[in-house]
Amino acid sequence: MSLSIFTKKNLTRVVMPLTLALTAFSANVLAADVDADGANGVLKKNNCTKCHSVDKDKSGPSFKKTAAALKGKPDAEAKLTKHLTTGPMVKVDGAEEKHKVIVATDAELKNVIQYILSR
Numbered sequence: 001m002s003l004s005i006f007t008k009k010n011l012t013r014v015v016m017p018l019t020l021a022l023t024a025f026s027a028n029v030l031a032a033d034v035d036a037d038g039a040n041g042v043l044k045k046n047n048c049t050k051c052h053s054v055d056k057d058k059s060g061p062s063f064k065k066t067a068a069a070l071k072g073k074p075d076a077e078a079k080l081t082k083h084l085t086t087g088p089m090v091k092v093d094g095a096e097e098k099h100k101v102i103v104a105t106d107a108e109l110k111n112v113i114q115y116i117l118s119r
């Protein structure tokens with residue numbers, strides 16, 4: 001008979017599910033976390049800030065305005081992904097031009113979009 005709960009069998013039974021639960025928990029927390037510094041770095045590097053700011057309209061709408069317009073829409077992320085990767089025609093100060101296509105990794109793009117949507 002063993003008095004220890006740390007038998008090999010118990011370890012697998014208790015520790016493994018606990019580890020999995022903790023891993024899933026921290027993944028969720030990370031997914032909800034926006035890296036604002038990272039997003040701002042990407043926005044600066046891509047010159048997005050020339051036409052956009054968080055709360056003032058420039059040539060392009062403020063991120064707060066975009067966030068408000070897309071709030072609660074299930075396709076918000078897909079919409080912005082398309083907007084930022086396909087270069088749709090937009091009106092910049094009265095003249096039609098292609099919107100800037102973002103240069104970023106998939107993870108950076110996702111973070112930038114979450115940043116914009118959470119303004």
Ligand code: HEC
Pocket residue numbers: 043046047048049050051052059060061066069079080083084089090091092093099100101102103112116
């Ligand atoms: C030359 C100016 C200019 C630059 C640079 C620019 N944008 Fe825009 N952006 C616009 C304009 C103008 C619109 C409005 C398009 C419309 O409403 O038809 C827009 C729209 C948007 C929207 C709203 C899209 C929607 O569907 O509501 C987002 C988000 C956005 N831009 C992000 C960015 C990001 C991120 C960058 C950098 C990669 C960037 N923009 C670079 C001018 C610019």
